[in-house]
Amino acid sequence: MNAEKYSPPSTEVKSIAVLPFVNMSADVENEYFSDGITEEIINALTRIEGLKVIARTSSFSFKGKNIDVREIGRQLVVSAVLEGSVRKVQNRVRITAQLINAADGTHFWSKNFDRNLEDIFELQDEISLLIANQIRENFGHFNIQEHLVGKPTKNMQAYELYLKGHFYQLKWDADSIREATKYYEASVALDPGFARAYYGLVQSYGLLAAWGYMPAEEGFSKATHNFMIAADIDKSLPEYGMSFVGRTFWKNWDFQPTYTQLCETLELYPKYTDALEAMAELFLAHGYWPQAEEYIRRAMDVDPLSANHYYTLANINYYQRKFELALELVEKALYINPEFVLAYELKTLCLIWLNQKDIFEAFISDHENAATKRLLFKVINGSKKVLPSATIEEWREVAKDERQMVPYELFILANANHKEEAFELLKEYIEQKRGQIINFRQDPSLEPLREFDGFAKLHCSNFEYQEVEKVSTDKTADSKPSRSELDVQMKKLMDFIDAEKPFLDAQLNLSRLAGSVQLHPNRLSFLINEKTGMNFNEFVNQFRLAHFKEIAVDDKNAHITILGLAYESGFNSKTVFNAYFKKIENTTPGIWLKQARQ
Incomplete structure (x- = not known):
């Protein structure tokens, strides 16, 4: 790195x-x-x-x-x-x-x-x-x-079945996802109003269809059917936005509605990493590099050990022909997830474009399609430019292989003396709207095909993006009290502390103190932070520390241990007391007390 x-x-x-x-x-x-x-x-x-x-x-x-x-x-x-x-x-x-x-x-x-x-x-x-x-x-x-968790279903058995389905779906292999559909189907059978289980079916059937593990028409039909049911029940869930995007973006290449929906989803769920990554991929497909990187960086901020995010960032650099940096990033993705197949393929392409033959050979030696990858290496870095007619004829049907991860044959033809055949094959992939070549406009392996007059017309994107100046929108600004109101509230708080000494209660918390001074906990937290620059515990512990110092030097308390005095001052933990004391006084309680009593 x-x-x-x-x-x-x-x-x-x-x-x-x-x-x-x-x-x-x-x-x-x-x-x-x-x-x-x-x-x-x-x-x-x-x-x-x-x-x-x-x-x-x-x-x-x-x-x-x-x-x-x-x-x-x-x-x-x-x-x-x-x-x-x-x-x-x-x-x-x-x-x-x-x-x-x-x-x-x-x-x-x-x-x-x-x-x-x-x-x-x-x-x-x-x-x-x-x-x-x-x-x-x-x-x-x-x-x-006031509340952070709703009640998505009243049927606990349906909920448990949903959790089982979600558990298997997140294993991300075909057999597990098939197993997930069984649990999701059983869940909605028990509760036909359980939206999250329907969205689970949307994602599972969509993945099985996209990966070629069930007939595409059947899989996408089932995904659409369940999406329509789920959307009628609840459009507020983040799964709605991503299910919508799964169809418009990856299946239909309908980019403008994708962008609109992602904006709406991120407005409601700004840290939803699936939406952030999808937005990065949308910008990547259109060559908006700064925007693509901005969104994937936002996703990585809350999901720093995601192999997917490193892979997406590697892709952003790969398509800009920053192959060395792309290689560093994709190796990080493989370090996190050594079984990440797409990352293996991207590393292969990076090694080819960097002409790192020895490393390339060692890396692909046990790959099933090693011979095809070697041929691409020779075409790009060597003198191999003409292919046997039998090979070209055989590859005419390659677009029908729905499980193909990377169209290596297309890349070979494009970089050899067979650009017309490559162009026809590319048209087939685009007609099928295959996810493997959704970034064809930026792909370095398809650069030679740009010379064709019809390249720009292969697919006309409806995506229009204009940079909009970001305006700060503080959702709590209207509800913030004025400075004079804060002063009044702070005086009320300090008067209560002086009179009642609530800090002596070791169980004191923000909600309890807020009730005593008749403020909402959110308002009291804001008041303390705004007026003192402290968090709640720092604010309370300062009074506890002052009380400790007062009673510790009193001769009538000489028989009480330091820890006992700390507990009488409201501290409920030896570790917290010692750490706070040293932070404020820059010495230990024992040394301070010895000096204070001299």
């Missing part, structure tokens, strides 16, 4: 990674449930504006790995990490969760939950809100909605 160009950003303060909850159930097959709970919490937290939440792909890359939480925080560039476990027994579920400071590995919140399965959505909402509040209290202000 080029460290100067792709060095990671510094840790963001208000940020979290939710690691896969461990399945503690006796049945190992309940892993689908613990994975599903984890993803639901990730999705819930993602709804909070101002909180960076690492996407599922990157969080789940640590599944089953014994890696220090501080290292995970460094790799994902977050300040907090959530760990947990799930135990499901019949109709009961027990969830444990621990929130950890990624900087030093200390636990600053933990809780156990024991509920009926029927209450699972309320439990997901409760956990998500508690986590969000803890991050806000420890790292700074952001607004939190």
Whole structure:
């Protein structure tokens, strides 16, 4: 990797990674449930504006790995990490969760939950809100909605079937996706109003059809059928936008509606990585390089360990003929996911264009189509320009192979003395609207075909993009209090603290204090941050520290230990007390007290 160009950003303060909850159930097959709970919490937290939440792909890359939480925080560039476990027994579920400071590995919140399965959505909402509040209290202000998790279905059995379908779909192989369709179909049979299960069917049938693992007409027909049902039920879900885009973009090459829908989806879900990546791919297909890179960078910010995102960024550079940088990026994608087939193909093309023969030979030696790849290498880098007529005749039918990942035969013909045959073959691919050549306008392997008068007319894109000046739209600006209102609220808060000393309560939290001074928790969090520059815990701990120092030097308390004095001052953790004391006083409590009593 080029460290100067792709060095990671510094840790963001208000940020979290939710690691896969461990399945503690006796049945190992309940892993689908613990994975599903984890993803639901990730999705819930993602709804909070101002909180960076690492996407599922990157969080789940640590599944089953014994890696220090501080290292995970460094790799994902977050300040907090959530760990947990799930135990499901019949109709009961027990969830444990621990929130950890990624900087030093200390636990600053933990809780156990024991509920009926029927209450699972309320439990997901409760956990998500508690986590969000803890991050806000420890790292700074952001607004939190009243609820983060809705109730997508009233049928718990349908929900469990959906989670099983989603679990198999995310394995991303044909057999697993076929298995996913069975669970999704069973889910909607139990609850015909369960939109998310229908969208699961849309994606699964669409993938099977696009990959050639079921007849295209049948697969796309089933996907469309389920899409129409799902859209009638709920268009507000992000899956609606991506299902719509899957049809308009990849199936129909209808780019303007794709762009409109992606804009609408990202307006509602600005951190939705599938939409960000799709937008990058849309701009890539039309040669808008800065815009393509901007969107994939936004996706990588919340999903830094996604092989797909590195692959897309590599593609953006490949199509600009920045082959060395593209090779670095695609190797990163393969490091993250060694079984990423498309990344193997892109690396092959990079090695060909860089004329790295020895590395190329070693890399493709065990590939099934190694002979075809060698021929492309010779055509581009050598003197091989004429092919046997039998080979050309054989390749006339190659466009019918729906499982073909990369049209190597087309590339060979285009760069040899058979450009007319290549042009006719390209027309076939475009008539089929094959995803493999959706970027044909930018493809370096098709550069020789640009000399044909009809090249620009092969497909007329309806995409029109105009740079629009970005205007800052602060959604909370209208509701922000004036400076004079803040002053009044701050005086009320300080008067209450002076009179009631609420900081002596070790269980004091933002919501409880907000109720005491009759402010909404969002408003109190904003007030403290705006007027003091502190987060909630820093604000409260300053009073606890002042109280500790006052009672510690009082002779009548000489028989009480330092930790006992800290607890009497409202601190509920030895680690938190010591760390905060040293941060403020630049010494340990013991040394300070010894000096103060002299």
